[in-house]
Amino acid sequence: MHKKIVLTNGLRVILVPRASTSAFTVLIAFKAGSIDETNDIAGIFHFFEHMTYKGSKKRKTPYDVAEYMDSIGGEHNAYTGKEYTAYYVKASSQHFEQALDFLSDNILHPLLPESEIEKEKNVILEELKTYEDIPQDKVKELFEEAIFGESKIGKPIIGRKDSISAISKEKIKSYQDKYYYPENAVIAIAGSIPNNENKIVALIEKYFEFISSDLTLNRRAIEKVYGKRIVVKKQKTEQSNIVIGFKVLGSESKEWYALKLLAKIIGGSMSSRMFNNIREKLGLAYFVSTSYCDYRNFGYIATRAGVDNDKVDLAIRSIVNEYQKVLTGGLNDRELLNAKEMFRGSIAIDMEDSEFLAEDYALTELIEEKIEPPEELMKKYDTITRKDVEIVANKYIKDFYAAAIGPRVSKDKIAPLITNNQTPITSK
Template sequence: MIEQYKLGNGLRIVTEKMDHVKSVTIGVWVKSGVVNENRDQNGIAHFVEHMLFKGTHNRSARQIAEEIDRVGGQINAYTSREYTCYYIKILDEHVLLAIDILMDMLFFSVFDESEIEKEKMVIFEEINMYEDSPEDLTHDLLVETMLSNHTLGLPILGTIESVDSLNSQKLKSYMSRVYHPSRMVISIAGNFDNQMVLKNIEDHLGRWNTAIDTITEPNDLKTLTFGNWTRYKEIEQSHICIGVRGVSLGSDDLYDLLLVNNTFGASMSSRLFQSIREEKGLTYDIYSYLQNYSDVGLINIYFSVNPEQISIVKSHVLKEINKLRKRGLTHNEFIDAKAQLKGSCIIGMESTSSRMAMLGKSELMLNEIETQEDVLNKINSISYCGIHEAIERYFNYNEMASVIVGKDM
């Protein structure tokens, strides 16, 4: 059973009881990402996420890790382009410990200058790691290129220069401005006493009243950037990502495109994989995927290949897009893709972590709860006619961007 609550300060809480499990996952979601940054302080949202693990007035960084490890729990966080999530998965008997540690990190983190300087070195290495991971780099460069007219297109990690300029005062100022209760959601899924957990959270957060939320949200992204770009790297394979305009998170066309993408390039049985890898043997890795944000979305196609084969593989990809636009999906493909979507939804929602994530993200980004039943209903309502309208609307190779990382032949 899913329940929703809202504290007087605007903080939202979403819970789902799962009596058949012995664990609980609790997540704290914040509207904090590169979309809230500028170029001078690019990477600050990600840096704040790192620093919340570096010690509080009550616990050292080591103690935070040890207290969770001691009871077999897991603690982690991640920063995306539009939000940050901190979460702990733990046995149900230790749920109050998880809440206490997350609240300690949120309210009592130290932001010690010596720790900040050490963490800069860690993030510099993270940036270097991405530079040495051409597949990941290609995906990120495509987004940063297509969304270059908006802060959403800034690199999540920041740059060496922007990260190096950060200090305790800047981090604390950002956190006090962006980490506002009205911009946050706590989501919990698993086996727990609902009233006990709610009372505990309210004891921690109920009196939290910061200054009035004055964050100005960035303007809607009106224009995407199209064209071809190359990042030269002396590597054996070239990595290519092609993108066209997709749909936002709340779009009515989202599930139509998810279904089409399943058939087009999302799996080993998809058209791209079967045609270009299995039948022609031109590449080892090829797939397509959707990226969806509040105001915009992308449909991306990735492949890696010998540099001499780039134009050949790209021409076959364009042929598959053209075939999709002209002929659409067969009825059997439509039935299979719908079943695949439903199966993925059901299997993907079996853990407390995935249910916590679905509740938290949908409430934070859509201001509504999207349950598993809601998703299944949307999948069931996809029509054969609707998917072909979506194909015509979005698979438009006349407005396309591509990024190559490696050697461009």
């Protein structure tokens, strides 16, 4: 069970008590992600996320921040996405108030010292280099460029070298004031929490006292997206990393459950089609996996693999062939049942983790503006039929997009390999 409370300042609070644990997680998420940034300041939300742990009103230095969290035996972290930024603390229930104090002070009262800003620029530029040196991660970024083009949703969260270098204290404060206000945030608290709702609300009102604002929830216009179809990066690597996929709708679509099941059947497990054929039968890859990426208004299903530099063409043809076999041969009931059971199992496991619960409730409310408890998800998965999944397969498995990193990858070679010639399936 959960309860949603809206405070007088517009801040939404979601309580998810769990008696089976002695720990809790408090997470606050803001509807402020990389798609809200302008090109000249790309990466500023990710930068601000870093700066919230560099000194605050109560804890002046990075050491003071770290030492305080150690003193209560807790964990803290933050992450920036394309549609949000989130911060959390996870600790034992006896430190409930200290966690709220710590989180609010870091986010609402960061000192943003100029010396730390300059140091953090170097840190993030090194982080940027790290991404460039990890092709299995970088290739996903290139795939989003291929499928979303120059749109905001297609650009990397971390920003670019020039935009990171241009960040200043004034620009950070400007973006903080514009997006970090109560109506644009959700706090979720899950796990072992006080059995006194009034006490919890009083503590949140005490510590999360935002600067007054007349702003309302950040409403984003849906931008037009024009993909590049194929993006490649030639790089000296021991293996080539590839991503092949197709556009679908995002998380607000009524087809969401069928799309999740389709991706799971295609390549979301060790018994899936991609794993069984690309790895086990053909021996083309150690790692191969298919997933559904679901932003609110945009989405895609894509398969990633790391393959021998001499077998890129064969691997791409084989991945496209597996997609097309879904259309020519259809699905079977056993695959659908297994996919549902995998979701049932992962939901049951995730519900034991207060961090997962806090994140799930907060981000669903923030992005979708609704609450869908994890235990309710399975009921909806169970309503999806094989025909439902085949309908979305027929609708979306077409117009393939590709990204690749390796020493000999090229657009000219990839283009004919992702040409689609499938025949629609008819459910038996």
